[in-house]
Amino acid sequence: SGQFDDTLRLAAERYDAIMKIMMASLREERQQTYSCFLPIHPETGRVLYVPMKNVDAKNHTITFDDEHGREWTLPVTGGHVKLQWKPDFGARWTALGVDFEMYGKDHSTNTPIYDGICEVLGGRKPNHMTYELFLDDQGQKISKSKGNGLTIDEWLTYAATESLSYFMYQKPKTAKRMHFDVIPRAVDEYHQQLRAYPTQDIDAQANNPVWHIHNGNPPASKMVVPFSMLLNLASVAGAKDAKGLWGFIKRYAPEASPEANPDLDAAAGFAVRYYTDKIVPTRTSRLPTEQERAAMEDLRARLAAWDGGLDDEALQSMVFAVGKDHGFEPLRDWFKALYEVLLGASEGPRFGGFIALYGVTETIALIDKGLAGDLVAKA
Incomplete structure (x- = not known):
């Protein structure tokens, strides 16, 4: 389209200054053949990694020999050349007027090169933000060869786009574990922020991730169930x-x-x-211990006598009281037992809310299955 032609002409005019920046970062052997210009062969269309015989700053052309020793002279404009990737960073900043650039920390050592080339070409270096790399569930660096990553398409198979945007927004300068188990939390936290937004003052709203995700106009959350x-x-x-x-x-x-x-x-x-x-x-459900069995039998009895409707707060208080009456210390061990025995999970949302959603009668039947060991066989 010619959008970068003016910048490429400048690159030809200021070739020596660009090369001076690049040479300082290259090994001696690479310095002998390096050029910031990569000509595209007029006949084959191949990108050539060859040294330059001449760069004509006045006429904006380059002269080189192809792999067969044939000499060519091409203009740097009109799609006849590419730039090496490091000079290309700085050149694009100049050509496009980029004022903010965010990239992974693997690029951070090259920032002075990008900035220098941008300025040589008459641009103003942008503000930078470097983000940390993503880790797997074991804290190891994500690697294509290991296949231990989570792709965008995989995330979007199990959650909406906004949840991924929310996850990406959080602590960009901290290495984050990105695996399937983080998806549910990201979804729920995103909707928590949506619900909080209308109640916040202007400063808090501007610091709320959903303001940025939705360009200052976040929708109302209608997610009445986490x-x-x-x-x-x-x-x-x-x-x-x-x-x-x-x-x-x-x-x-x-x-x-x-x-x-x-x-x-x-x-x-x-x-x-x-x-x-x-x-x-x-999924792995388990049988309850003696203490857990006694508590679950008590919970079942209290649910059978329950006449408080589907009030999740009241149900949560009742579940809490059962655990306290049966001496669970810390009390979270009681809730952990409920999740492990009845749901095959080690954690989850408030159990009173689950009862309200699933139903009192249905929860009683679920407890019966858990006490009988039927859920272990099912898992």
């Missing part, structure tokens, strides 16, 4: 798709519907898919 809760529901409901969860959702939130809550409807579908693909293969 994604982590949907995952637990999927694990016990036997649903094959979002429709299989909506009966439970409607009982918990009668005003909700797929039409009025499209983000919730999409999340329900994602939850079933995530559960099927990522939880079922590794």
Whole structure:
């Protein structure tokens, strides 16, 4: 399109200054053949890595020999040449007027080169932000050869685009573990920020990730059930798709519907898919200990006598009281036991909310299965 032609002409005019910057970063052997220009062979279309015989600053041409020793003279404009990747960084900043550039820390050692070339070509170096690299669930650097990464397409198989944007926004200068287990938390935290936004003052809103994700106009969250809760529901409901969860959702939130809550409807579908693909293969329920069995039998009895409706706060207080009465210390061990025995997980959302969503009668039946060991056989 010729968009970079003016900058390429400048590169020919200031070739020596560019080469001086580059030579300082190259080994002696590489210095002998290096050129910031990569000619494209007029006949074969191949990009040639060859030394320059001449760079004509006045006429904006380069002269070189191809791999067969044939001499060519080409203009640096009109798509006849490319720039080596390091000079290309700085040249693009100049040509496009870039004022902010964000890149991984593997580029950070080259920043002085990019800046220097940008300035040689008459540009103003942009503000930089270097982000840390991503790690796998073991804290190891993600590697294509190891296949231990999580691709964008894989993330978007199990959650909406905004959840990935939210994850990327968080602590860019800190190395982050990026694996499938972080997806549910990212979804729920994103919607927490959406719900908080209307209640915040202007300064807090400007610091809220959703302001940046949605260009200053974040939508209202209609996610009345957390994604982590949907995952637990999927694990016990036997649903094959979002429709299989909506009966439970409607009982918990009668005003909700797929039409009025499209983000919730999409999340329900994602939850079933995530559960099927990522939880079922590794799910491991266990039998309760004697202390846990006694507490779960007590919880079952209290649920059987429950007449408080589907108030998740009241149900949570009741579950809390059972754990306290049976001497769990710390109390989180009681909730961990519930998740491990009944849901095949080591953690999850508030259990009172799960009861309200799944149903009191259904939870009683689930406890019976857990106490009988039926869930262990199923897992």
